[in-house]
Amino acid sequence: MVSAPGGLMSQTGNMDFETVIGLEVHLQLKTQTKIFCGCRNVFGSEANANVCPVCLGLPGSLPVLNRQVLLDGIKVGLALNCDINRFVKFDRKNYYYPDLPKGYQISQYDFPIAKKGWLEFPCEGRSKRVGITRAHLEEDAGKLIHDDRLNCTLVDYNRTGTPLVEIVSEPDMHSPQEAYDYLTALKLTLSYLNVSDCDMEKGSLRCDANVSIRPVGQTKLGTKAELKNMNSFSAVKRAVEHEVERQTRLVLSGGQVVQETLLWDDAQSITVPMRSKEDAHDYRYFPEPDLVPFTLTAAEVESVQIGLPELPSAKLGRIRQSYGINEYDATILIQDRSLADFFEDCARLYSDYKNICNWINVAVLKEIRSRKVGLADLPLKPETLAALIQRVDDGTISNLVGKDILSGLVDSGKSVDTVIAEQGLAQISDDAALEKVLDEVIAANPKTVAEVKAGKTAAMGFFVGQAMKKMQGKANPKKLNEMLTRRFQNG
Amino acid sequence: MIDKKTVYYVAALARLRIEDAEAERFARNLDDILQYIDKLNKLDVDGVRPTSHVLAVENVYRDDKVLPSLSPEEAFSFAVEQHERHYKVPKVIE
Numbered sequence: 394m395v396s397a398p399g400g401l402m403s404q405t406g407n408m409d410f411e412t413v414i415g416l417e418v419h420l421q422l423k424t425q426t427k428i429f430c431g432c433r434n435v436f437g438s439e440a441n442a443n444v445c446p447v448c449l450g451l452p453g454s455l456p457v458l459n460r461q462v463l464l465d466g467i468k469v470g471l472a473l474n475c476d477i478n479r480f481v482k483f484d485r486k487n488y489y490y491p492d493l494p495k496g497y498q499i500s501q502y503d504f505p506i507a508k509k510g511w512l513e514f515p516c517e518g519r520s521k522r523v524g525i526t527r528a529h530l531e532e533d534a535g536k537l538i539h540d541d542r543l544n545c546t547l548v549d550y551n552r553t554g555t556p557l558v559e560i561v562s563e564p565d566m567h568s569p570q571e572a573y574d575y576l577t578a579l580k581l582t583l584s585y586l587n588v589s590d591c592d593m594e595k596g597s598l599r600c601d602a603n604v605s606i607r608p609v610g611q612t613k614l615g616t617k618a619e620l621k622n623m624n625s626f627s628a629v630k631r632a633v634e635h636e637v638e639r640q641t642r643l644v645l646s647g648g649q650v651v652q653e654t655l656l657w658d659d660a661q662s663i664t665v666p667m668r669s670k671e672d673a674h675d676y677r678y679f680p681e682p683d684l685v686p687f688t689l690t691a692a693e694v695e696s697v698q699i700g701l702p703e704l705p706s707a708k709l710g711r712i713r714q715s716y717g718i719n720e721y722d723a724t725i726l727i728q729d730r731s732l733a734d735f736f737e738d739c740a741r742l743y744s745d746y747k748n749i750c751n752w753i754n755v756a757v758l759k760e761i762r763s764r765k766v767g768l769a770d771l772p773l774k775p776e777t778l779a780a781l782i783q784r785v786d787d788g789t790i791s792n793l794v795g796k797d798i799l800s801g802l803v804d805s806g807k808s809v810d811t812v813i814a815e816q817g818l819a820q821i822s823d824d825a826a827l828e829k830v831l832d833e834v835i836a837a838n839p840k841t842v843a844e845v846k847a848g849k850t851a852a853m854g855f856f857v858g859q860a861m862k863k864m865q866g867k868a869n870p871k872k873l874n875e876m877l878t879r880r881f882q883n884g
Numbered sequence: 885m886i887d888k889k890t891v892y893y894v895a896a897l898a899r900l901r902i903e904d905a906e907a908e909r910f911a912r913n914l915d916d917i918l919q920y921i922d923k924l925n926k927l928d929v930d931g932v933r934p935t936s937h938v939l940a941v942e943n944v945y946r947d948d949k950v951l952p953s954l955s956p957e958e959a960f961s962f963a964v965e966q967h968e969r970h971y972k973v974p975k976v977i978e
Contacts, residue, residue, distance in 0.1 A: 431951025461948035547970035
């Protein structure tokens with residue numbers, strides 16, 4: 394709910410508006426080939442290297458559906474709790490633009506592959522459910538580069554024909570934060586399916602937002618504006634915030650929202666009306682004559698359902714319950730499907746689950762981030778991490794040394810015991826050796842001794858540090874503390 | 885009734901330039917077609933399966949296997965204008 398900006402309230406009285414947001418997400422599938430031809434589906438090739446008569450729309454060429462695209466579409470639909478249409482057909486969406494060489498986009502109109510689903514996710518401390526209107530298959534368009542110097546537009550058709558799933562939500566979100574949380578949850582779910590890179594920077598996940606406002610209590614939807622050109626989830630949030638404010642001011646000053654497409658300029662935090670495609674919204678859909686229809690059997694849909702991985706929300710619940718991990722830690726683990734798997738592999742080898750979780754969420758994540766890789770590319774075996782934690786537990790090495798050698802273990806691939814032996818890292822727990830060092834540091838620091846005796850027990854840490862220094866960090870700190878406590882208790 | 889305005893609108897969507905005399909003729913033609921459609925709309929089609937395609941064929945798929953793309957020479961052989969491996973077209977404003 395958005396209150397009217399203060400300065401305008403006096404004109405129309407106190408009027409509160411409800412924000413209504415629906416999101417359209419385009420997801421590029423990472424199949425080997427394009428949706429209707431055998432050209433490579435890759436990002437970053439030389440311009441127009443992956444084109445053929447079909448994706449260039451040359452006369453006489455005919456599209457043939459990539460079966461994997463259909464299966465991935467079903468997968469996305471099922472993961473979003475949709476009904477799958479067992480009758481699948483494609484339609485032509487007609488508009489003229491140079492990024493679309495055929496003059497039409499092959500899409501799905503009245504029989505989308507999936508419809509009537511929902512996504513549930515945590516949002517502002519409660520559970521939020523957003524309806525999924527539909528998810529349909531279509532082809533991506535080419536990339537345009539507007540060249541001012543040559544006063545022309547340059548076209549690269551590599552992206553033309555890249556398989557897309559367009560996921561349309563119900564207008565169920567009522568704040569920019571809800572839109573942000575929906576996108577985050579949607580991306581997490583989609584990433585588990587392994588059908589797309591889900592990378593906004595590379596354009597494999599893109600989002601448009603439909604935004605309107607209405608007086609609180611009104612059931613009829615207000616006129617919406619469509620926002621485009623946001624290239625991060627936070628940009629979506631900022632653009633929606635800006636648009637809600639713009640519409641509120643407009644309505645309060647007696648104006649009316651007109652249905653239009655606005656481009657978000659993130660650098661300047663403004664929206665700019667899109668000049669082209671003004672009357673191009675008359676798409677004249679009709680059934681695609683170049684593709685015959687498809688009928689899916691119940692068994693085919695069922696087999697995709699069976700092949701679905703455990704999805705993030707289910708995994709979160711199970712990890713919390715089975716291992717007694719708190720929500721915060723479990724939420725970090727499930728951000729990456731392979732990280733959660735890694736945790737569970739470790740949990741089979743070592744039973745202090747909370748401890749494993751701490752090691753993974755801090756030390757292992759640090760390794761992943763500093764190397765800028767995914768867990769899959771980090772050569773760390775669950776056996777190695779479990780062995781390392783055990784050596785810390787049994788006092789062979791200190792916690793600090795344990796954290797220190799993790800990086801080396803990843804690099805060398807050696808066993809934990811080998812690295813401890815090679816680098817002479819084992820802690821010194823020998824009583825006589827430790828007592829001797831303590832004798833020395835206590836004798837050398839009479840002032841601190843006096844402080845401790847005067848009741849400043851925290852000063853004992855100084856002796857631990859000094860003893861550690863003398864023993865090159867290999868002294869067992871637990872033992873040192875015990876010995877010191879005993880000494881001072883006895884006067 | 886289809887008027888000339890509608891004809892011009894449809895022609896603009898299809899990027900067609902038409903003369904005034906043509907617009908009048910097309911308006912009549914389109915009107916005839918729509919009248920025929922109206923006639924079809926009155927037919928009783930209960931029990932007739934909807935047709936979305938004229939061929940009695942379905943489920944024509946392709947495996948997700950890479951096939952060779954065009955060489956740059958082939959890909960640009962029909963380009964009216966090109967610039968550094970891009971197709972060059974009149975400027976479109978966004």
